[in-house]
Amino acid sequence: NKSDIGLIGLAVMGENLALNIESKEWRVSVYNRTVAGVEEGVVEGFVSGRAHGKKIMGFNNIEDFVNSISQPRKIMLMVRAGNPVDELMEQLYPFLSPGDILIDGGNSNFEDTARRVRESEAKDIYFIGAGVSGGEEGALHGASIMPGGSAGAWFEVRPILQSIAAKAEDGSPCCEWIGPGGSGHFVKMIHNGIEYGDMQLISEAYFIMKHLLEASNEEMAAYFETWNEGKLKSFLIEITSKILKYKDAGGDYLIDKILDTAGQKGTGKWSVINAMELEMPLNLIATAVFERNLSARKELRMEASSIYHREASQKTYLAEELIKEIYSSLYASKLVSYAQGFNVLKYASDKYGWRLNLASIARLWRGGCIIRSAFLNEIAKAFEEDRHLSNLLLAPYFKDEIVSALPFWKRLVAVAAKEELPVPAFSSALNYFYSLTTNNLPANLVQAQRDYFGAHTFERIDLPRGVFMHENWIGKANSTKSGNYII
Ligand code: NBP
Numbered sequence: 001n002k003s004d005i006g007l008i009g010l011a012v013m014g015e016n017l018a019l020n021i022e023s024k025e026w027r028v029s030v031y032n033r034t035v036a037g038v039e040e041g042v043v044e045g046f047v048s049g050r051a052h053g054k055k056i057m058g059f060n061n062i063e064d065f066v067n068s069i070s071q072p073r074k075i076m077l078m079v080r081a082g083n084p085v086d087e088l089m090e091q092l093y094p095f096l097s098p099g100d101i102l103i104d105g106g107n108s109n110f111e112d113t114a115r116r117v118r119e120s121e122a123k124d125i126y127f128i129g130a131g132v133s134g135g136e137e138g139a140l141h142g143a144s145i146m147p148g149g150s151a152g153a154w155f156e157v158r159p160i161l162q163s164i165a166a167k168a169e170d171g172s173p174c175c176e177w178i179g180p181g182g183s184g185h186f187v188k189m190i191h192n193g194i195e196y197g198d199m200q201l202i203s204e205a206y207f208i209m210k211h212l213l214e215a216s217n218e219e220m221a222a223y224f225e226t227w228n229e230g231k232l233k234s235f236l237i238e239i240t241s242k243i244l245k246y247k248d249a250g251g252d253y254l255i256d257k258i259l260d261t262a263g264q265k266g267t268g269k270w271s272v273i274n275a276m277e278l279e280m281p282l283n284l285i286a287t288a289v290f291e292r293n294l295s296a297r298k299e300l301r302m303e304a305s306s307i308y309h310r311e312a313s314q315k316t317y318l319a320e321e322l323i324k325e326i327y328s329s330l331y332a333s334k335l336v337s338y339a340q341g342f343n344v345l346k347y348a349s350d351k352y353g354w355r356l357n358l359a360s361i362a363r364l365w366r367g368g369c370i371i372r373s374a375f376l377n378e379i380a381k382a383f384e385e386d387r388h389l390s391n392l393l394l395a396p397y398f399k400d401e402i403v404s405a406l407p408f409w410k411r412l413v414a415v416a417a418k419e420e421l422p423v424p425a426f427s428s429a430l431n432y433f434y435s436l437t438t439n440n441l442p443a444n445l446v447q448a449q450r451d452y453f454g455a456h457t458f459e460r461i462d463l464p465r466g467v468f469m470h471e472n473w474i475g476k477a478n479s480t481k482s483g484n485y486i487i
Pocket of ligand 1: 033079087105107
């Protein structure tokens with residue numbers, strides 16, 4: 001009896017995925033690098049431990065592993081991103097047959113995935129780069145899965161991947177075909193970037209509650225709990241409430257003992273780097289990444305805070321009003337963040353020819369993944385109502401939401417500035433909104449400066465777009481004449 005699928009990589013994600021797949025009645029073969037020459041290797045440990053008594057077969061030899069899988073073979077890699085994936089592909093190729101399918105479920109760089117799709121297809125092997133979100137829990141009980149690459153293989157792997165995906169509230173699986181090349185991994189990368197943004201926004205809400213309201217951990221937990229019943233309902237709001245209430249073994253609130261230095265694994269940074277390559281603003285995620293960077297410079301901040309002293313707070317804030325302002329800031333800034341994230345997806349889709357379905361992406365993020373939330377339904381609806389929507393903030397529903405939040409949002413950013421409390425993501429979002437809705441930005445001056453010192457040219461408001469002019473700003477002889485056309 002051959003297996004339905006093979007899985008390579010038995011670290012935390014791989015083990016849990018194997019168990020999840022098996023629980024959906026599929027037969028699984030597993031293989032891990034650390035097997036040979038080890039008396040009790042990873043494979044044996046897993047097969048005789050957590051996988052005991054299940055339809056999971058372990059292999060110490062890659063050829064036997066490949067031969068144990070029914071054709072066309074489906075082999076999922078859950079190993080560290082980067083070279084390990086290429087090395088494994090090279091080890092697998094000699095034993096594969098045309099039509100077999102490799103699925104990379106790790107956090108691979110989307111350009112690597114695009115290259116691997118090309119390389120594999122040249123050998124008549126299908127390659128799917130599938131972003132998997134949801135951490136260990138998701139891998140075991142239902143993840144959000146973003147597969148892209150060789151479209152011809154989707155029909156074969158779909159039943160397995162959709163069976164192990166989380167289910168949204170309406171029952172639909174959080175796994176849909178994303179598009180060609182590295183699109184699945186690109187979408188997963190932006191998902192992680194949005195996650196950075198959401199976490200920063202929630203942390204700013206917490207910070208203001210703590211310092212301006214002087215709310216206790218229990219009170220703050222209660223606010224987040226209430227918010228989790230409304231439009232902000234989401235996994236991250238839910239766990240924030242639980243974290244704030246959590247007491248350590250000594251009976252103290254653990255949150256108050258955690259050092260304020262945030263780490264990262266780089267997917268937020270990669271989102272920002274790629275947005276810059278696409279020349280698309282992703283301000284909010286960039287702010288979140290840079291705030292983690294600044295938080296990590298603890299010594300520098302300690303030194304700076306000993307040099308500059310904050311003015312004492314007025315602390316004359318009414319809890320009810322301030323909470324409404326914090327809520328509105330969090331909600332509106334989150335909207336801005338998603339508008340930016342989806343805009344990056346849209347432009348990447350246009351540039352790489354992926355034809356991404358943004359509504360479908362919003363829907364598959366509703367369950368399993370870290371950013372799962374109620375308002376993704378509204379995002380999906382907005383893209384369904386207008387498939388050419390150029391920015392979420394232009395959708396009628398979100399316009400109304402922003403208009404209602406704005407008075408509270410701008411008041412909070414102003415109050416925080418007055419109180420010398422940092423809310424970089426709330427204010428970044430607000431400034432993006434103001435820039436987006438400003439017909440005449442001061443970029444005319446930037447263009448004038450560029451032309452003045454570097455003859456970089458500019459367009460004029462009284463001439464058609466696309467007519468580029470250079471001005472002889474300093475009137476020197478032999479220099480280009482005033483008002484030259486450069487087309
Ligand atoms: P790790 O990212 O820690 O990778 C460990 C696995 O990679 C082990 O099975 C290890 O084998 C294997 N491996 C390495 Br390292 N180098 C190898 C090589 N040269 N050849 C073959 N195998 C090699 O595991 P993870 O945390 O389970 O994550 C797996 C993938 O899923 C990663 O790409 C990760 O970014 C992604 N991911 C993780 C999470 C999460 O919450 N952890 C969430 C979503 C996605 P060994 O046992 O022989 O060392």
